[in-house]
Amino acid sequence: MTRFTGTMTLVRLALRRDRVVLPVWLLSLTGLIYSSVAAVQGLYDTAASQATYQATIGGSAASIALSGPPVALGTIGGITVFEVSQVAIIGIALMAIFLTVRHTRADEEAGRTELVRAGVLGRQADLLAAGILACAASLLVGASVVVSFLSVDLAAADSLVFGGAVASVGLVFTGVALVAAQVVEHGRQAVGLALTALGVAFVLRAVGDVADNGLRWASPLGWAQGVHAFAGPRWWPLGLCLTFAVALIATAGWLTTRRDFGGGLVAARPGPPAASPRLGSAWGLALRLQRGMLLGWTVGMTLLGVMFGSVAAEVDDMVAGNSAMQDVFARSGVDIVDAYAATVLLILALVTTGFTLGSVLRLRAEETTHRVEPLLSTPTSRTRWAAGWLLVSASGTLAVLTAAGLGAGVTSAVVLSDPGRIEDMVGGALVYLPAVLLVGGLAFALFGGVPALLSGVWLLLAGFFVAGWLGELLSLPAWLVDLSPYSHAPQVPLEPLSWAPLLTMTGVAALCVAAGFVSLRQRDLATG
Amino acid sequence: MAVIEVQGLVKDFGRFRALDGLDLTVRAGEVHGFLGPNGAGKSTTIRILLGLLRATGGEVRLLGGDPWRDATTLHRRLTYVPGDVNLWPQLSGGEVIDLLGRLRGDVDTARRDELLQRFELDPRKKGRAYSKGNRQKVALVAALSSRAELLILDEPTSGLDPLMEEVFQECIREVRDEGRTVLLSSHILAEVEELCDRVSIIRAGRTVESGTLSDLRRASRTMVLAETVQPPADVGSLRGVRVLDLVGDRVRLEVDNEHLSTVISFLAGRGIRSLESHPPTLEELFLAQYGDQPGERPAEQPGDRPGDRHLDSLRAPAADRPVDTSGGSRR
Ligand SMILES: Nc1ncnc2c1ncn2[C@@H]1O[C@H](COP(=O)(O)OP(=O)(O)OP(=O)(O)O)[C@@H](O)[C@H]1O
Numbered sequence: 001m002t003r004f005t006g007t008m009t010l011v012r013l014a015l016r017r018d019r020v021v022l023p024v025w026l027l028s029l030t031g032l033i034y035s036s037v038a039a040v041q042g043l044y045d046t047a048a049s050q051a052t053y054q055a056t057i058g059g060s061a062a063s064i065a066l067s068g069p070p071v072a073l074g075t076i077g078g079i080t081v082f083e084v085s086q087v088a089i090i091g092i093a094l095m096a097i098f099l100t101v102r103h104t105r106a107d108e109e110a111g112r113t114e115l116v117r118a119g120v121l122g123r124q125a126d127l128l129a130a131g132i133l134a135c136a137a138s139l140l141v142g143a144s145v146v147v148s149f150l151s152v153d154l155a156a157a158d159s160l161v162f163g164g165a166v167a168s169v170g171l172v173f174t175g176v177a178l179v180a181a182q183v184v185e186h187g188r189q190a191v192g193l194a195l196t197a198l199g200v201a202f203v204l205r206a207v208g209d210v211a212d213n214g215l216r217w218a219s220p221l222g223w224a225q226g227v228h229a230f231a232g233p234r235w236w237p238l239g240l241c242l243t244f245a246v247a248l249i250a251t252a253g254w255l256t257t258r259r260d261f262g263g264g265l266v267a268a269r270p271g272p273p274a275a276s277p278r279l280g281s282a283w284g285l286a287l288r289l290q291r292g293m294l295l296g297w298t299v300g301m302t303l304l305g306v307m308f309g310s311v312a313a314e315v316d317d318m319v320a321g322n323s324a325m326q327d328v329f330a331r332s333g334v335d336i337v338d339a340y341a342a343t344v345l346l347i348l349a350l351v352t353t354g355f356t357l358g359s360v361l362r363l364r365a366e367e368t369t370h371r372v373e374p375l376l377s378t379p380t381s382r383t384r385w386a387a388g389w390l391l392v393s394a395s396g397t398l399a400v401l402t403a404a405g406l407g408a409g410v411t412s413a414v415v416l417s418d419p420g421r422i423e424d425m426v427g428g429a430l431v432y433l434p435a436v437l438l439v440g441g442l443a444f445a446l447f448g449g450v451p452a453l454l455s456g457v458w459l460l461l462a463g464f465f466v467a468g469w470l471g472e473l474l475s476l477p478a479w480l481v482d483l484s485p486y487s488h489a490p491q492v493p494l495e496p497l498s499w500a501p502l503l504t505m506t507g508v509a510a511l512c513v514a515a516g517f518v519s520l521r522q523r524d525l526a527t528g
Numbered sequence: 529m530a531v532i533e534v535q536g537l538v539k540d541f542g543r544f545r546a547l548d549g550l551d552l553t554v555r556a557g558e559v560h561g562f563l564g565p566n567g568a569g570k571s572t573t574i575r576i577l578l579g580l581l582r583a584t585g586g587e588v589r590l591l592g593g594d595p596w597r598d599a600t601t602l603h604r605r606l607t608y609v610p611g612d613v614n615l616w617p618q619l620s621g622g623e624v625i626d627l628l629g630r631l632r633g634d635v636d637t638a639r640r641d642e643l644l645q646r647f648e649l650d651p652r653k654k655g656r657a658y659s660k661g662n663r664q665k666v667a668l669v670a671a672l673s674s675r676a677e678l679l680i681l682d683e684p685t686s687g688l689d690p691l692m693e694e695v696f697q698e699c700i701r702e703v704r705d706e707g708r709t710v711l712l713s714s715h716i717l718a719e720v721e722e723l724c725d726r727v728s729i730i731r732a733g734r735t736v737e738s739g740t741l742s743d744l745r746r747a748s749r750t751m752v753l754a755e756t757v758q759p760p761a762d763v764g765s766l767r768g769v770r771v772l773d774l775v776g777d778r779v780r781l782e783v784d785n786e787h788l789s790t791v792i793s794f795l796a797g798r799g800i801r802s803l804e805s806h807p808p809t810l811e812e813l814f815l816a817q818y819g820d821q822p823g824e825r826p827a828e829q830p831g832d833r834p835g836d837r838h839l840d841s842l843r844a845p846a847a848d849r850p851v852d853t854s855g856g857s858r859r
Pocket residue numbers: 526527528541544546564565566567568569570571572573611832833834835
């Protein structure tokens with residue numbers, strides 16, 4: 001028996017378990033990519049429109065920060081790459097991370113790995129199986145990129161190199177997730193660690209691209225996007241990605257030999273022998289359990305805000321040196337920095353919703369792992385338990401959103417020498433609070449009423465993201481875009497603050513929460 | 529007065545009927561054993577008693593209240609140990625014990641520390657760092673350190689070693705001596721036999737036996753082991769007798785209690801050299817319940833009841849029993 005005996009059996013098992021999850025990932029990513037590619041062709045089919053694109057979008061710091069280096073933007077191929085990059089690259093990295101952790105640490109934590117490992121299985125078979133699955137999924141997404149590009153008659157070599165770049169991001173983050181799964185003890189922590197790595201890679205690439213310096217080469221995303229498709233493609237950056245991915249996977253394999261089964265690389269420290277006075281209520285417990293997650297999100301979102309804020313001055317500079325953009329903005333009467341701020345705020349709000357949903361969904365995990373049973377057999381009622389938890393979810397959302405706005409506000413205040421920016425950005429971030437809470441409330445209503453559908457809220461969030469970010473490009477119908485609560489928040493500072501939609505959304509959020517409580521009190525808790 | 533009064537309890541999960549008219553009465557101050565093969569519905573009943581599940585039908589009274597409607601007030605008066613203890617990975621065992629105590633509103637630090645010592649439990653470890661048995665001890669210490677009048681224990685000792693099992697039994701005796709009530713679901717029959725005043729045996733969601741152990745024994749069979757001068761060859765033809773083993777002048781048999789004296793006189797007629805008889809152990813009762821009347825089990829749907837796979841291992845020895853020649857000294 002080798003270290004890898006039984007790998008293919010595990011791959012088949014994983015395919016069976018993922019027969020819903022995997023197609024959802026693949027179909028939504030390829031669907032999104034294909035429709036973006038197709039939409040771009042129609043929008044920029046004349047030389048004039050391509051030139052305008054290069055002059056305007058190519059000069060926008062926000063676009064560069066989010067999408068990558070402005071390469072070959074005067075050609076339809078370059079524009080397509082630029083428009084598709086963000087969704088494809090972030091999407092594939094998320095897919096690789098979630099799939100990998102799901103089949104490694106999360107399984108090990110749940111004790112399922114133990115069950116199969118006791119059979120005829122090599123010690124590293126589960127690691128390899130998860131790697132194979134995530135890599136194969138990444139290659140499929142990469143291939144779908146190539147097919148989408150070829151289907152609209154873009155140049156083959158450039159399409160291929162860009163598809164390779166997208167796929168290699170998947171491979172790298174499969175490796176990252178495999179390593180993360182070895183280092184920490186819990187699936188959620190492993191996801192958090194890998195997402196942090198993704199965040200750091202993204203920020204390095206974004207700052208490097210906006211400032212046009214070598215920092216981008218410190219990030220695997222910078223390598224992947226360094227292939228410069230449609231501008232005389234370079235293949236060698238793919239080599240960097242592949243080498244790094246292989247090195248990461250090998251490291252993960254090596255780490256399995258350095259740790260105990262079920263344990264992390266760092267042994268868990270012992271805790272206090274008795275509880276502190278704060279740990280004496282459902283609320284205290286909720287705070288304690290979500291403390292780590294809240295701290296991580298606050299720090300991460302502050303950094304993301306800082307990253308966006310720190311390039312605010314470049315936005316101004318770019319326009320100053322770009323007459324086409326100056327015209328556009330002069331004509332519309334919109335302040336370029338404000339337009340940038342509005343985009344940034346929407347993105348910060350969408351990402352913050354990740355915290356809110358993660359927090360609300362943990363209620364379900366508490367239930368299905370039966371940890372809540374001893375709790376609910378004390379005089380603590382379900383309502384009190386869930387209310388304590390939601391209090392932390394809501395105040396945590398407020399904290400994370402404020403931190404993100406503060407990070408962006410303080411840095412843009414500094415680089416623009418305009419202290420008023422702090423208030424603008426913090427206030428602007430908080431304008432999204434009702435929308436974020438509404439999505440969280442919806443998740444809670446599902447948790448109370450139809451918990452089986454609960455994980456669907458992630459798809460919903462992805463949908464809102466598409467509506468907010470790609471709605472225009474895909475020319476989605478207005479009513480569809482209007483389904484997203486984020487389209488109802490006034491785009492401060494571009495638009496004046498109006499209270500009516502905010503109050504309405506807060507009201508709907510409250511109704512959702514109330515519905516959640518009512519149905520939670522009626523239903524059976526999970527058994528088995 | 530009954531602390532738990534369950535009549536005709538029905539619980540459906542979708543189209544699957546997990547409880548099908550279950551009865552259970554637990555009187556104040558008794559330790560009540562709750563037995564049944566895997567998947568019989570013990571944990572489901574307990575979850576209904578705790579208000580975690582809602583009964584589909586039937587009557588349930590717990591401490592004079594309705595376990596679903598009055599859950600929070602009733603929970604002041606009871607504690608619970610789940611069969612499969614899951615702890616929060618972020619919290620140490622000591623923190624969990626204190627938290628549950630505070631939520632119940634009765635914290636007795638001295639008692640908690642004493643129990644930690646008796647169970648040899650390190651309260652500083654966190655969630656997963658505990659072995660299965662130690663996780664269970666955390667829940668046990670949390671439950672036993674309270675003064676609640678009712679303890680609901682769902683297989684509380686399935687992971688304990690024999691030494692800790694002994695400590696557990698001691699603790700339960702103390703609880704009983706204090707006049708408190710215990711509902712104890714368990715597969716460890718020796719433990720039930722040791723601790724319980726009365727037992728209820730359920731199967732496929734229905735109560736099949738209920739009463740004191742001696743009641744159950746009286747209503748069942750006695751094991752007889754005899755050596756006679758003349759070989760008791762035709763003892764098997766007597767009413768109510770089942771011969772398990774007959775070699776020369778030695779016989780091992782099972783007899784319905786009502787026919788016990790007929791058998792003894794018959795054996796006396798053959799000249800008794802030695803005679804041993806004992807009431808059935810709980811294990812024998814239990815196995816008889818599931819082994820002897822396979823036809824009475826409702827149409828088996830093994831697919832519906834994953835737990836039932838274990839039942840086969842439980843039934844196998846019982847079915848074998850009539851031809852078993854070596855098991856005579858079972859307890
Ligand atoms: N949510 C559910 N949906 C469907 N069936 C369920 C559900 N919960 C429990 N069951 C079924 O109800 C039956 C009773 O289960 P229960 O857990 O009460 O058995 P038990 O007597 O505690 O068994 P064990 O000795 O194995 O702990 C089982 O057949 C189980 O599969």
